[in-house]
Amino acid sequence: MMKIDVVSLFSGGGGLDLGFKKEGYNLVWAIDNNPNAIATYKKNVHENAICGDINEINLDDIPKADVIIGGPPCQSFSLAGNRNVEDARGQLVWRYLEIIEHVQPKAFVFENVTGLLSAKNSNKEHIIELLKQAFRDRGYTINAKVLNAVEYGVPQKRKRVIIVGLRNGETFDFPLPTHGEADGLLPYVSVEEALGDLPAAVVDENARVKYLTEAKNGYQKLMRKNAGEDVSEHFISKLSELDKYIIKHVKPGGNYMDIPADVKSERIRRLQRDGGHTTCYGRLRPECPSYTINTYFNRPNVGCNIHYSEQRLITVREALRLQSFPDDFEIVSTSKQGRNLIVGNAVPPILAGVIAKKLREYLEGEND
Template sequence: MKKNKIKVVGLFSGCGGLDLGFKQAGYDIIWANDILKDACETYKLNIGNHIINEDITKINLETIPSADVIIGGPPCQGFSGIGKRDPNDDRSALVYSYLDVVNRIQPKIFLFENVTGIKSSKASDGSKVIDNLKKAFEDIGYHINIYTLNAADYGVPQKRKRVFIIGNKLGTDITAPTQTHFDNVPDKKQWVSSFEAISDLESPTENGNIKYKQEPICDYQSLMRKNSNETTLQIIPYSSPTDKEIIKHVKPGGNYMDIPDEVSTKRIMYFKSTGGRTTTYGRLDPEKPNYTLNTHFNRPNIGCNIHYNEDRMITIREGLRFQSFPDDFHLISKTKRNYYVQVGNAVPPLLSKAWAEHLLQYLTEKPDAKAIHIAKSLKRQPHNPKLVKEYVFANAENQSE
């Protein structure tokens, strides 16, 4: 099977981070959907016109084309309803809509992405959400593996951990992609730092259109700039006068604990008294990757979003860099809020591409799924003449292709 013939359907695609990684790896994305109109317009601009702007629960499943692979992850707020399939629970329906599409299409492989909280979440009946999902996929014929991956381990300048449920009808275990970047491991590629991620970008402007202030200093910058001589969305972020004063006091790699009491708000004083919240009012450490980028990275009080040496929040383009979107990827949004929603909700394309390239060996290797299934049966019934004959025939077919 050739790379460009492996067909993919994307669910809950957003602006297309997961889909982009598969496209970069040579897959053919033939259909996608998302409920956010701005995200769909961004997707069309950068990936293709095959995305449908509609609530997945309202789409006729018969209209979704057959595919070899299904990718995506439903919003996590529906997991509380997984214990019992309640048709009146719209949030629960999002999870089961993914399951229903997989059941209808019967792809060779599916990739389900979500937040790490899914591992500890309990359903309404007290059972574990992750166990319920695993069983639900097994009940429709899929072999399941579950992994928690850190995006920084795959060249993304962000310590973003996500859970991946990988299902297949090949009857085999699918491993996780091989780690490519490491945290202080000698003779290995190191994690991409915040400085390496964004240091070649000019300071923000009113319209956000900039050229680069220097030649690339690392492989990551070269990769992000591969098709670009300039870029967009490097727009001056807004901060209130109070936030501007607070930001001045936070050191690189620091957080709310650096803010003097006389400048601190009541909320900051509460944080100081109760502890925790490492990334709150955080400033980037130039020598380390960013923490998880969220949908509020225009605010200092949610996440580590202060530039490492300029007294400001990071820009939309810098957010895209931390997510590993290339500089020729542009966003469409009618509201300021939806710029941040699109970026913060995305799967980093480099992590997606690692999965896509890794899965090629399972989608193209021989023996095929039939031979694997027969081989497993032979282990249980080694002297069954019918199975021996089927196995020999299946492998003979493979050799002749």
């Protein structure tokens, strides 16, 4: 297998990197400004990672590599935000370009949220088109596509913009979906298929919980492949009495419309009256994939985070499973929200692996 060196920018906890590592890539250097993310990365991916401000890094300190991967922080382009592309987070996109120009990799993989597609600068120009042209100006043939992780075996509907650039003049063809409802495709991996073998969640945040059953399907076997006899991060979030009341009334696949109208929450009554935000206060359906796992899955009011059969929210381990992180992946964090940020911001490793496998075909073909 050809040795392919990779530099990772805005690496987070390493979801994208894990996919490339699984496909045999050699991860030589990574950077992120989140200390918890870097500590997690070092524990699970490799030690060649630094915590720092990417704008202050001397470009000459970044090692040469065949591939650069990474997604600049996406809040500026998030559909949930104000899409202010002039702020510092938006400008990090252009730092990514500077590094591409300096390192001159054979290929790059750029990941971001779908809000990037509609983001404009102060001159009303579409950022995505400026970005594509900037990559072309630096000698890359590029292809961009919105990929949905659920179509590649991840038990989660999660759409992301992926741009792949090649310096050899070829155009990267994205891998075709493997899962879906069309003839010839595998069925989507459901929430219950993803989580059904996990033991009962516990109260102790630091406890390791032993598996009580064997893996029941291919996805569970894949998640447990290197995990041993127990699993971490499988604890119950603390709930207020209001949260407990809400969870008690929401049925699988339901949301705030299931909650009695006398609930002591003006926000819920407003949602019931005006509609919108249909995943808020949602409970997962066992027979379907989950909705997008965000950074607030420890709350019932931000997304569909209620367990499909138990009267609680999903655990960190369950969120990791829905993101396709293996059970031997352990988070290092000084805070609960720091832990959730690592999970919710990550690229699903299975999706990353699919892209990495396809990209290897181009790089090995070029080498031949």
